[in-house]
Amino acid sequence: MKQYRVCVIGCGVIAPNHMEALSSLDNTQLVGVCDVIADRAKAAGEKYGCPAYTDYKQMVRELHPDAVHLCLPHYLHSPVAVDCMEMGCDVLSEKPMNANYKGALAMLEASKRTGCRLGVIFQNRYNTGSVLAKKAIAEGKLGKLLSINGMVMWHRDDAYYASGEWRKSYETSGGGVLINQAIHTLDLCRWLADAPVVDVKATVSHHGDTSAEVEDATEGVITFENGVKGLFYFTINNTFDDSIVVRAHGTEGDLTVTGGRCKIVYKDGRVEEDKPDELQFCGAKAVYGTGHIIQIAHFYEENGDEAVRQTALEALATQKLIADIFASAGIKTADTVSDK
Numbered sequence: 001m002k003q004y005r006v007c008v009i010g011c012g013v014i015a016p017n018h019m020e021a022l023s024s025l026d027n028t029q030l031v032g033v034c035d036v037i038a039d040r041a042k043a044a045g046e047k048y049g050c051p052a053y054t055d056y057k058q059m060v061r062e063l064h065p066d067a068v069h070l071c072l073p074h075y076l077h078s079p080v081a082v083d084c085m086e087m088g089c090d091v092l093s094e095k096p097m098n099a100n101y102k103g104a105l106a107m108l109e110a111s112k113r114t115g116c117r118l119g120v121i122f123q124n125r126y127n128t129g130s131v132l133a134k135k136a137i138a139e140g141k142l143g144k145l146l147s148i149n150g151m152v153m154w155h156r157d158d159a160y161y162a163s164g165e166w167r168k169s170y171e172t173s174g175g176g177v178l179i180n181q182a183i184h185t186l187d188l189c190r191w192l193a194d195a196p197v198v199d200v201k202a203t204v205s206h207h208g209d210t211s212a213e214v215e216d217a218t219e220g221v222i223t224f225e226n227g228v229k230g231l232f233y234f235t236i237n238n239t240f241d242d243s244i245v246v247r248a249h250g251t252e253g254d255l256t257v258t259g260g261r262c263k264i265v266y267k268d269g270r271v272e273e274d275k276p277d278e279l280q281f282c283g284a285k286a287v288y289g290t291g292h293i294i295q296i297a298h299f300y301e302e303n304g305d306e307a308v309r310q311t312a313l314e315a316l317a318t319q320k321l322i323a324d325i326f327a328s329a330g331i332k333t334a335d336t337v338s339d340k
């Protein structure tokens with residue numbers, strides 16, 4: 001079994017999910033960590049018994065890892081991924097692919113040019129509930145699929161934005177609730193609809209009293225090529241993090257995915273539910289689920305190159321949908337403003 005030497009770049013909130021997974025899988029070894037905040041890098045290096053760096057290029061030059069995982073602010077995903085691939089490393093990036101679509105495209109081009117593998121984390125696709133929902137729809141068990149609805153009603157305030165200034169602006173984050181919190185739900189809706197997007201009508205708002213530039217609420221209707229309607233409502237103006245809900249409505253039944261679990265109610269009265277996975281929670285916060293270790297294990301699977309490439313193509317399609325939502329709502333982002 002090939003052993004992969006892996007570095008993690010960015011030692012903030014999500015990084016422990018990667019470091020724990022890399023330390024516990026049989027074919028991966030965490031060999032280096034990096035953060036521009038030296039204390040964060042040092043603490044992670046001490047915890048996982050590997051060298052700590054503040055400059056990722058120096059780390060890659062000195063350690064020659066097989067792969068790097070990017071746990072960085074959104075605007076850094078593309079430039080750092082491109083640099084690392086040009087230095088010969090495979091890259092597994094956290095979601096979103098990048099702060100904007102243009103940078104995401106550059107990542108794919110670098111992967112093609114260098115031959116390095118590029119993957120993007122969307123760990124909620126690996127929840128048992130998501131897997132059952134996808135399978136049931138793909139097998140036609142809901143009959144003709146008519147609509148997919150996604151709802152996220154969470155709470156984020158200025159204390160949250162103070163924990164990482166990059167989260168506040170379109171330039172550094174690429175958006176607010178849409179690209180940061182609700183992207184998993186949007187991605188699941190798009191994945192379940194399983195067709196290209198042909199039209200998007202959306203509104204994007206800032207209703208709350210945070211000092212962030214980025215939106216805190218968005219709603220809209222997506223029309224998919226197969227006629228499925230995708231309705232979404234995402235906000236971080238709630239007083240608590242309510243359970244995320246994804247619903248699919250078909251001619252033969254309805255399904256609901258919530259809390260990572262899926263329940264299908266068929267028209268004839270039968271009910272089907274997923275079996276919860278037995279994996280222990282691994283990482284920073286329980287809300288991120290157990291999907292990270294599953295997706296990271298897939299990234300290092302033998303003969304898994306095409307599946308890894310698919311994760312990048314899927315991430316690109318979700319990134320494009322985000323750009324389309326902003327464009328529909330008249331929000332100026334790097335994707336909607338001309339380069340000239």
Ligand SMILES: NC(=O)c1ccc[n+]([C@@H]2O[C@H](COP(=O)([O-])OP(=O)(O)OC[C@H]3O[C@@H](n4cnc5c(N)ncnc54)[C@H](O)[C@@H]3O)[C@@H](O)[C@H]2O)c1
Binds near residue numbers: 037071094180
């Ligand atoms: N999959 C999930 O459910 C999930 C959950 C949370 C965050 N994320 C994603 O993970 C990524 C990081 O988010 P976070 O919440 O951990 O952010 P964070 O701000 O807590 O961590 C980012 C870290 O990157 C470091 N950094 C910045 N520039 C750097 C550079 N040039 N070199 C090295 N380190 C640098 C920062 O100092 C910081 O410690 C984002 O893409 C975010 O969307 C994903």
